[in-house]
Amino acid sequence: MTITKPSLRRKELVSVAARLFKENSFDRTTVRLLASATGLKSGSLFHHFKDKEEILFAVIEDGLQRSLETIQQELKNNTGIEERLFAIIYGHLRTLHGQEKNAHTVSITEWKSLSEESKKKLIKIRDDYEAYWQQVIDEAVDAGILKGNPQLLRLFILGSLNWTVQWFQAEKKLSIKQLADESYLSFTHQAVPAK
Amino acid sequence: MTITKPSLRRKELVSVAARLFKENSFDRTTVRLLASATGLKSGSLFHHFKDKEEILFAVIEDGLQRSLETIQQELKNNTGIEERLFAIIYGHLRTLHGQEKNAHTVSITEWKSLSEESKKKLIKIRDDYEAYWQQVIDEAVDAGILKGNPQLLRLFILGSLNWTVQWFQAEKKLSIKQLADESYLSFTHQAVPAK
DNA sequence: TAATATACCTAGCGCTTGCTTGGTTTCAGA
DNA sequence: TCTGAAACCAAGCAAGCGCTAGGTATATTA
Numbered sequence: 074m075t076i077t078k079p080s081l082r083r084k085e086l087v088s089v090a091a092r093l094f095k096e097n098s099f100d101r102t103t104v105r106l107l108a109s110a111t112g113l114k115s116g117s118l119f120h121h122f123k124d125k126e127e128i129l130f131a132v133i134e135d136g137l138q139r140s141l142e143t144i145q146q147e148l149k150n151n152t153g154i155e156e157r158l159f160a161i162i163y164g165h166l167r168t169l170h171g172q173e174k175n176a177h178t179v180s181i182t183e184w185k186s187l188s189e190e191s192k193k194k195l196i197k198i199r200d201d202y203e204a205y206w207q208q209v210i211d212e213a214v215d216a217g218i219l220k221g222n223p224q225l226l227r228l229f230i231l232g233s234l235n236w237t238v239q240w241f242q243a244e245k246k247l248s249i250k251q252l253a254d255e256s257y258l259s260f261t262h263q264a265v266p267a268k
Numbered sequence: 269m270t271i272t273k274p275s276l277r278r279k280e281l282v283s284v285a286a287r288l289f290k291e292n293s294f295d296r297t298t299v300r301l302l303a304s305a306t307g308l309k310s311g312s313l314f315h316h317f318k319d320k321e322e323i324l325f326a327v328i329e330d331g332l333q334r335s336l337e338t339i340q341q342e343l344k345n346n347t348g349i350e351e352r353l354f355a356i357i358y359g360h361l362r363t364l365h366g367q368e369k370n371a372h373t374v375s376i377t378e379w380k381s382l383s384e385e386s387k388k389k390l391i392k393i394r395d396d397y398e399a400y401w402q403q404v405i406d407e408a409v410d411a412g413i414l415k416g417n418p419q420l421l422r423l424f425i426l427g428s429l430n431w432t433v434q435w436f437q438a439e440k441k442l443s444i445k446q447l448a449d450e451s452y453l454s455f456t457h458q459a460v461p462a463k
Numbered sequence: 464t465a466a467t468a469t470a471c472c473t474a475g476c477g478c479t480t481g482c483t484t485g486g487t488t489t490c491a492g493a
Numbered sequence: 494t495c496t497g498a499a500a501c502c503a504a505g506c507a508a509g510c511g512c513t514a515g516g517t518a519t520a521t522t523a
Contacts, residue, residue, distance in 0.1 A: 082500080098380070100295040104481060117501050119482065185293070220457040225450045228435060229428040236427025252420075259416040259424050262457055277470080299511060312471050314512065 083121045083131075086111055091132045091175035099129055099179075099186045129183060130191050136176030137198040140168040144205055154209075154216045155266045161209050163253040165234050170243045170252075178238050206231060218261050230260055278316045278326075281306055286327045286370035294324055294374075294381045324378060325386050331371030332393040335363040339400055349404075349411045350461045356404050358448040360429050365438045365447075373433050401426060413456050425455055 079087075089110050093102045104125055108115040122128050147164040151157045168177040187195070210227050213219040219226055234256065243249055257265050274282075284305050288297045299320055303310040317323045342359040346352045363372040382390070405422050408414040414421055429451065438444055452460050 080499090098295070100293070103479080105479090113500095114502055116482075116484090116503080120500060125481065219454070221454040222450055225447075226454055228431070229451060229454050232431025232434070233424040233428035236423070236431055239427070240423060255417055255420045256424060259414070259421055260454065262415040275470095298509080300509090308470095309472055310511085311473080311513075315470060320511065 079131075080121070082111075086118070086121060086128065087131045087135055087176075088173075090128050091136070091179050094129065094132060094179045094183055095175045099183045126186075126188060126191065129179075129186060130195070132176050133180040133183065133187065134195060134198070136168075136178070136180035137195060137202065139173065140165065140177045140180075141198055141202050141205075143168050144202070148205065148209070153266070154212045155218060156268075157209050158213045158218065158261070159253065159257050159265050161206060162230070162234065162256055163250065165231070166237065166249050166253050166256070169234070169238060170241060170249050181235050181238065203227065203231075213261075218263070226260075230256075233259075274326075275316070277306075281313070281316060281323065282326045282330055283368075283370075285323050286331070286374050289324065289327060289374045289378055290370045294378045321381075321383060321386065324374075324381060325390075327371050328375040328378065328382065329390060329393070331363075331373070331375035332390060332397065334368065335360065335372045335375075336393055336397050336400075338363050339397070343400065343404070348461070349407045350413060350456075351463075352404050353408045353413065353456070354448065354452050354460050356401060357425070357429065357451055358445065360426070361432065361444050361448050361451070364429070364433060365436060365444050376430050376433065398422065398426075408456075413458070421455075425451075428454075 086107070090102070090107055093107055093110060097106075104118055105115045107128070108118055118128070122131070144161050144164040147160040148157055151160040168174065169181075184192070206227050207223065210219060210230070211223050214221070214223045214226065221229075237252065241247070241252060247255075254265050281302070285297070285302055288302055288305060292301075299313055300310040302323070303313055313323070317326070339356050339359040342355040343352055346355040363369065364376075379387070401422050402418065405414060405425070406418050409416070409418050409421065416424075432447065436442070436447060442450075449460050
């Protein structure tokens with residue numbers, strides 16, 4: 074076994090880094106800032122990570138993994154196509170705006186800051202995630218709930234949801250649930266099915 | 269008159285900067301890189317701009333102005349609500365992906381890199397732009413072409429269109445016109461009206 | 464043709480960045 | 494209680510950053 078289980082401190086660093094990367098961007102978050110936010114000196118970070126990019130990698134991996142698990146769970150618990158479509162939208166928005174939201178946000182906004190090598194390692198999780206989405210959208214188009222090209226629909230819907238990180242603030246005017254309701258309505262032209 | 273008309277060189281710098289800011293981001297575009305891409309030495313940039321942020325300001329101002337003029341023109345040439353909705357979508361996508369696309373893209377992706385002071389100066393153009401959008405969407409909802417809360421619809425539609433900068437490459441698989449068609453279909457559930 | 468402003472270059476300053484090195488503390492297991 | 498590894502710190506290096514100062518070309522106008 075070469076994989077060492079992440080230490081408590083490492084987990085803390087990933088969590089704090091996620092917050093800072095979201096607030097200031099990866100480039101403008103210095104190792105000194107991250108260190109002082111954790112009560113460490115800057116040099117000590119490199120006992121836990123070999124370089125700054127490895128921190129970003131850990132954050133994004135965490136964000137992708139979490140969001141994947143969330144929608145897998147959502148889809149397991151819902152069978153009807155209307156329920157499934159709403160569930161995947163809601164799941165996506167929950168990991169973007171709920172608790173521990175920062176990592177998923179960073180995995181979207183800072184993907185471009187990863188090295189090509191890192192992208193290669195993480196693309197599998199992303200592809201998995203998108204495959205789940207594509208499946209649901211294909212079904213929804215077949216059922217006549219959505220209209221248009223399924224692949225483009227996936228990009229349009231995910232795009233509009235991802236873009237919410239630019240403007241949505243949970244519980245300010247709208248709850249995450251309400252946001253999901255409205256998104257569902259905009260794309261399907263019908264209200265969310267009552268449970 | 270305190271406003272001096274921009275020199276040829278300045279225009280060239282803004283255009284090249286737009287390209288580089290889009291390709292590498294503002295933070296990772298050094299003044300040395302921009303200078304050498306224009307055949308200048310790094311110090312000479314500061315004869316045209318007082319600092320690096322002023323370059324970003326000029327790029328974003330250009331991008332906002334251009335896109336505003338485009339949709340104003342589009343709306344002037346179209347009267348029916350279906351045509352107007354399609355026209356504003358198409359106009360937005362054209363400034364994002366057509367010729368001179370870089371500035372509009374940067375005005376979206378690098379807005380957060382502006383100082384608060386700069387944002388204040390430019391927010392007026394952005395507000396104008398969004399007001400045109402809101403107007404069209406309000407009309408479309410009234411006419412029953414779109415379903416849902418008009419304000420949120422604006423955010424969802426613009427979000428999905430803005431997100432295309434992450435994945436769309438003009439003329440590779442789809443033309444900009446086709447992309448606009450598909451977007452219109454996804455949100456309205458009906459095909460674009462024939463001219 | 465001389466005067467003047469504009470455009471550019473050379474050289475480098477001062478600062479911040481990610482990261483390293485070498486030594487010290489902390490703490491779990493024998 | 495001793496020992497070794499893991500976790501941390503103090504100090505600072507090398508490189509890159511935005512930007513400046515002072516001088517030189519180039520072009521315009523009188």
